[in-house]
Amino acid sequence: MxxxxxxxxxxxxxxxxxxxxxxxxxxxxxxxxxxxxxxxGDAARIGEHVARxxxxxxxxxxxxxxxxxxxxxxxxxxxxxxxxSSMWLAIEAVQKREADFVVSAGNTGALMxxxxxxxxTMPGIERPAIAAQWPTLARPCIVLDLGANIGATARQxxxxxxxxxxxxxxxxxxxxxxxxxxxIGVEEIKGIEEVRQAHAWLKENAELAIDYRGFVEGDQIGQxxxxxxxxxxxxxxxxxxxxxxxxxxxxxxxxxAMSSSLLSQLGARLAQRGxxxxxxRMDTRxxxxxxxxxxxxxxxKSHGGIDAVGFAYAIEVGYQMAENNVLGxxxxxxxxxxxxxxxxxxxxxxx
Amino acid sequence: MxxxxxxxxxxxxxxxxxxxxxxxxxxxxxxxxxxxxxxxGDAARIGEHVARxxxxxxxxxxxxxxxxxxxxxxxxxxxxxxxxSSMWLAIEAVQKREADFVVSAGNTGALMxxxxxxxxTMPGIERPAIAAQWPTLARPCIVLDLGANIGATARQxxxxxxxxxxxxxxxxxxxxxxxxxxxIGVEEIKGIEEVRQAHAWLKENAELAIDYRGFVEGDQIGQxxxxxxxxxxxxxxxxxxxxxxxxxxxxxxxxxAMSSSLLSQLGARLAQRGxxxxxxRMDTRxxxxxxxxxxxxxxxKSHGGIDAVGFAYAIEVGYQMAENNVLGxxxxxxxxxxxxxxxxxxxxxxx
Numbered sequence: 001m002x003x004x005x006x007x008x009x010x011x012x013x014x015x016x017x018x019x020x021x022x023x024x025x026x027x028x029x030x031x032x033x034x035x036x037x038x039x040x041g042d043a044a045r046i047g048e049h050v051a052r053x054x055x056x057x058x059x060x061x062x063x064x065x066x067x068x069x070x071x072x073x074x075x076x077x078x079x080x081x082x083x084x085s086s087m088w089l090a091i092e093a094v095q096k097r098e099a100d101f102v103v104s105a106g107n108t109g110a111l112m113x114x115x116x117x118x119x120x121t122m123p124g125i126e127r128p129a130i131a132a133q134w135p136t137l138a139r140p141c142i143v144l145d146l147g148a149n150i151g152a153t154a155r156q157x158x159x160x161x162x163x164x165x166x167x168x169x170x171x172x173x174x175x176x177x178x179x180x181x182x183x184i185g186v187e188e189i190k191g192i193e194e195v196r197q198a199h200a201w202l203k204e205n206a207e208l209a210i211d212y213r214g215f216v217e218g219d220q221i222g223q224x225x226x227x228x229x230x231x232x233x234x235x236x237x238x239x240x241x242x243x244x245x246x247x248x249x250x251x252x253x254x255x256x257a258m259s260s261s262l263l264s265q266l267g268a269r270l271a272q273r274g275x276x277x278x279x280x281r282m283d284t285r286x287x288x289x290x291x292x293x294x295x296x297x298x299x300x301k302s303h304g305g306i307d308a309v310g311f312a313y314a315i316e317v318g319y320q321m322a323e324n325n326v327l328g329x330x331x332x333x334x335x336x337x338x339x340x341x342x343x344x345x346x347x348x349x350x351x
Numbered sequence: 352m353x354x355x356x357x358x359x360x361x362x363x364x365x366x367x368x369x370x371x372x373x374x375x376x377x378x379x380x381x382x383x384x385x386x387x388x389x390x391x392g393d394a395a396r397i398g399e400h401v402a403r404x405x406x407x408x409x410x411x412x413x414x415x416x417x418x419x420x421x422x423x424x425x426x427x428x429x430x431x432x433x434x435x436s437s438m439w440l441a442i443e444a445v446q447k448r449e450a451d452f453v454v455s456a457g458n459t460g461a462l463m464x465x466x467x468x469x470x471x472t473m474p475g476i477e478r479p480a481i482a483a484q485w486p487t488l489a490r491p492c493i494v495l496d497l498g499a500n501i502g503a504t505a506r507q508x509x510x511x512x513x514x515x516x517x518x519x520x521x522x523x524x525x526x527x528x529x530x531x532x533x534x535i536g537v538e539e540i541k542g543i544e545e546v547r548q549a550h551a552w553l554k555e556n557a558e559l560a561i562d563y564r565g566f567v568e569g570d571q572i573g574q575x576x577x578x579x580x581x582x583x584x585x586x587x588x589x590x591x592x593x594x595x596x597x598x599x600x601x602x603x604x605x606x607x608a609m610s611s612s613l614l615s616q617l618g619a620r621l622a623q624r625g626x627x628x629x630x631x632r633m634d635t636r637x638x639x640x641x642x643x644x645x646x647x648x649x650x651x652k653s654h655g656g657i658d659a660v661g662f663a664y665a666i667e668v669g670y671q672m673a674e675n676n677v678l679g680x681x682x683x684x685x686x687x688x689x690x691x692x693x694x695x696x697x698x699x700x701x702x
Contacts, residue, residue: 135600136600137600137603137604147535150535150543151543182589184498184501184584184585184588184589184592192501192502192585217589217592218588218589218590218591218592218593218594218595218596219592219593219595219596219599220596221593221596222593222596222597222599222600223596223599223600231589233535234535234543234586235585235586235589235590237535237536237569238533238535238568238569238582238586238589238590239569239586239589239590239593240569241535241568241569241570241571242569242570242572242573242590242593242594242597243569243593243594243596243597244569244570245569245570245571245572245573245574245594246573246593246594246597246598246601247597247601248570248573248574249486249487249488249573249574250597250598250601250602250605250633251601252488253488253629253632253633254601254605254629256625256629257622257625257626257628257629258622258625259625260624260625260628261624261625263621263622263623263624263625264621264622264624264625264626266618266621266622267617267618267619267620267621267622267623267625268618268622269618270614270615270617270618270621271608271609271614271615271617271618271619271622272614272618273611273612273614273615274607274608274609274610274611274612274614274615274618275608275615277608277611278604278605278607278608281604282601282604
């Protein structure tokens, strides 16, 4: 197999910075004892946490940075002023081939802007996408774009299909993922022109390395009808957030139902095992780690409010993507698609 | 108060046609004993069901139609060929002032197209919207547009805000509803231009009869942070369907958790009352009835797969809208807004 991996971490990102990032790295190391880490950020603060994990201490190098991208920094500011920040340098380690991938729990917009600038987009790709895993009644699926961009041309949607499929291949080990295009089902006004055109292209190109399943509606995502669900970033972000909100709402109602009377409380006590299994299923930490796809390098966004267990899951996403040569496969898939599409190269025009 | 209401029903709409529509009308009559009904459709089939409800029989007039709009009919076909259908004639009764509002559980696209053609849009309104009630942790809210159109200009979004507020006023009796604009929170790329412009207008016009609360993200809808949530129809439809799908997914997981072992089953038995209350909360029938807003008449879409209880809820939405003079209030609100916006009248351009 491949050589041992080096993982670049922005140790200052997220609500808790080094405390979570270092502990997350230590957990990841338990699963993959041969990896090593580059930890970017405040050396004193990082060192304090690394000292608590002797095994990690042996396999981690701390690179001190003075500057940090703050959560409220605008992406344009961060890009201009943050070239010595932990985030920028952590990304740069991937560009310099000193690391196989980077994970940051920092400011999403800044991370996106920096990753795009430092790693650059793949040939023929105008805009990267943010993807994430989405739990379903069957196995989880991947949904993208979740808000890297607003609006998408037909070509971008078709690209997203291949990007998501590449991630599904790496993370779920499905060779020919089922791909669906998110659309709405109101008869004649069915979908925007871009969605229809992308649908036509994906349907015609059956030799692509995906199992294209056509349109999917919002209520079908959670049923697990596809391994990859493609949508432009505005509706995709709203779908993801709405699903998260609905899950929280249901959980709150359920807690209320199970504590509404002494009998209910006793019932909850008896059903403890089932309820614990349910809680584990709804544990969003398992789905942490959203890659930016379409870049010449692997960059993973972790949720900012996650704990060490969740951060380790984000590292795992990057690890699987590196291990399964996502970028190499994706580059050839995109080349095959673009060779078939009778459309000009992107010219910087958005949707 | 107002004169007794006359309610026009497309008795052939929905999966079960007259069976559900007539039984729903009978239920509505229990709440409002002074209303009367016009029932459009196959007189023999309708009569059979009406005969089972003597009180309704006294207050219902059946208008026989030979033709029916089928679920698979395209809106354009339905509009061309369906002028003698139960759907068309039921809508026309509102236009002719023979009824105060119309309810149909039939083909959404056809209903929309016919309602727009027969009732026509209000002054200055280019496109109607479909609204629906959305259960939250607090009181329910209204979300629109749910797919009547794809894309929306800033002016249309501002119109939707007033339309949703008018519905909230009628259905929830909130005089100054809290209104939010659905957006995504990725720093600089925050929202499309149209959403930002609508935001600026609604913020500036504080004297409008709404309590404008700014941007809302997908996960905040279910928390009940606003009484009205405004979004263009593509993302709105996806949000609604995704929330429905997530609720079903959670319910399936919960059922599994509560039946996973004998102890869990016993626990579920003990917690029965709490679980029943939860089931009642998640009962989507209570939220049935989505009005088309922006028309010179009240037209309500009922879900096609609903039962009589759900259909009666859709009738109740129309009843409250008629009773609270939604159209009159909305017309003056829209006039006030349009008077302040320094934009030309709509010229038929979309999105």
